Amino acid sequence: MPRLILCSDDFAFSREVSLTITGLAQAGKLNAISCMAVMPGWPTDAALLRYLPDHVEIGLHLTLTGERPLTAMPRLAPQGHLPAINDLGRLTRAGTAPLDEIAVEVRAQFDSFIQALGRPPAFVDGHQHAHALNGIRDIVLEETAIRAPGAWVRCCTDSFIAMMSRPFRGKALASAWHSLGLKRDATRHGLRCNDSFAGHYDFASDYTSLFPVFLRRPGMVHLVMCHPGKGDRANDEIASARVREATALRALSIADMAAAEGLAFPA
Numbered sequence: 001m002p003r004l005i006l007c008s009d010d011f012a013f014s015r016e017v018s019l020t021i022t023g024l025a026q027a028g029k030l031n032a033i034s035c036m037a038v039m040p041g042w043p044t045d046a047a048l049l050r051y052l053p054d055h056v057e058i059g060l061h062l063t064l065t066g067e068r069p070l071t072a073m074p075r076l077a078p079q080g081h082l083p084a085i086n087d088l089g090r091l092t093r094a095g096t097a098p099l100d101e102i103a104v105e106v107r108a109q110f111d112s113f114i115q116a117l118g119r120p121p122a123f124v125d126g127h128q129h130a131h132a133l134n135g136i137r138d139i140v141l142e143e144t145a146i147r148a149p150g151a152w153v154r155c156c157t158d159s160f161i162a163m164m165s166r167p168f169r170g171k172a173l174a175s176a177w178h179s180l181g182l183k184r185d186a187t188r189h190g191l192r193c194n195d196s197f198a199g200h201y202d203f204a205s206d207y208t209s210l211f212p213v214f215l216r217r218p219g220m221v222h223l224v225m226c227h228p229g230k231g232d233r234a235n236d237e238i239a240s241a242r243v244r245e246a247t248a249l250r251a252l253s254i255a256d257m258a259a260a261e262g263l264a265f266p267a
Contacts, residue, residue: 001262001263001264002218002219002220002221002222002262002263002264003220003221003222003263003264003265004031004215004218004222004224004254004258004261004263004264004265005031005032005057005194005221005222005223005224006029006030006031006032006224006226006254006265006266007030007031007032007033007034007057007059007125007223007224007225007226008021008024008025008030008032008033008034008225008226008227008228009034009061009125009127009225009226009227010034010036010061010127010227010229011033011034011035011036011045011049011061012035012036012037012039012041012042012045012046013036013039013229013233013236014041014229014231014233014236015041015044015045015231016229016230016231016233017228017229017230017231017233017242018041018045018048019048019230020228020229020230020242020246021033021228021229022048022049022052024228024246024249024250025052025053025056026051026052026053027250028053028254028255028266029249029250029252029254030056030226030228030249031055031056031057031265031266032056032057032058032059032122032123032223033049033052033056033057033058033059034059034060034061034123034125035049035058035059035060035061035113035121036061036063036067036127037060037061037063037109037110037112037113037116038063038067038068038069038070038109038112039063039067042112042116043112043115043116046116046117049117053266055266056266057122057123058117058121058122059121059122059123059124059125059151060109060110060113060121060123060124060125060148061125061126061127062106062109062124062125062126062127062130062131062140063082063109063126063127063130064076064082064088064102064105064106064126064127064130064131064136065082065083065084065085065088065127065128065130066081066082066083066084066085066127066128067081067082067127068080068081068082069082069105069108070105070108070109070112071101071104071105071108073098073101073102073105074101075098075101076088076091076097076098076101076102085128085129085130088130088133089133089178092133092134092135092136093134095135097133097135097136099135099136099139102135102136102139103139103143106139106140106143107143110143110147110148114147120147120148120150120151121148121151122148122150122151122152123151123152123153123154124140124144124148124151124152124153124154125153125154126140126154129154129156129175129178129179131153131154132154132155132156132175132178132179132182133178137182137185138185140153141153141185141186141188141189141191142189144189144191145189145190145191149190149191151191152191152192152193152194152221153182153186153191153192153193154193154194154197154223155179155182155183155186155193155194155197156175156176156178156179156182156197157175157176157179157180157182157183157197158172158176158196158197158198158217158219159196159217159219161217162196162198162216162217162218162219163176165213165216165217166198166200166213166214166216167201167205167210167213168200168201168202171200171201172198172200175197175200194219194221194222194223195219195220195221195222196217196218196219196221196222196223197222197223197224197225198214198215198216198222198223198224198225199214199223199224199225199226203227203237203238203241204241206244207241207244207245207247207248208248208251208252211248211249211252211257212257215257215258215260215261215263216261218261218262218263222263226245226249227241227242227245228242228245228246228249229242229243229245229246230242230243230246
């Protein structure tokens with residue numbers, strides 16, 4: 001039976017975000033959590049993950065934009081702060097991204113994840129989908145194949161019909177464009193990917209109304225990203241959206257909504 005993976009990104013972005021995410025998982029509202037092992041609070045927040053239901057998958061949210069890296073990156077982050085996603089994208093398109101620095105940082109984030117949890121991630125993705133960028137994706141797939149060969153990797157593509165059936169088509173098409181060929185590349189490394197992907201929106205619209213649309217036209221393994229949270233960490237551009245998402249997810253009957261689209265959840 002096709003299944004829904006409802007994945008909360010940005011665990012460890014702040015303590016409040018981490019507490020919100022684990023609360024939702026304990027309540028049966030999420031079945032995957034993607035963790036920012038680059039964050040200062042990650043080692044402490046990781047303890048919150050130890051008592052979740054077995055069906056909740058814990059993955060690595062590789063972070064190559066917007067935060068402080070774990071390693072010295074004098075070319076990519078000369079001031080100690082990773083670039084914005086658009087800047088990183090320009091570097092990869094121009095072939096000038098310091099891939100050697102990025103490879104060291106990716107390894108360090110895998111180390112941080114495994115050290116805190118004592119096991120490899122169940123899946124791997126990237127903050128703002130940076131893991132799919134050309135050049136970077138090869139590093140991510142190679143490291144995942146070595147460190148977490150049983151993991152699946154997020155692919156941000158879907159069928160054209162499915163993307164056109166949901167709102168915010170431009171965002172979906174942009175993500176799909178950056179992920180072109182990712183499934184093929186993952187297969188070459190012996191890795192799996194999700195079959196379909198949704199969750200794009202403007203972080204301002206009514207999430208309760210939008211959520212059912214994310215479940216339309218699913219594949220066999222349908223991945224929906226979300227970003228629930230709480231609090232007001234400095235420079236968090238989607239702080240209010242996190243609260244709205246958390247409120248909506250608590251209230252929605254997600255298993256029933258998934259079943260209406262032929263999807264198993266939380267399995």
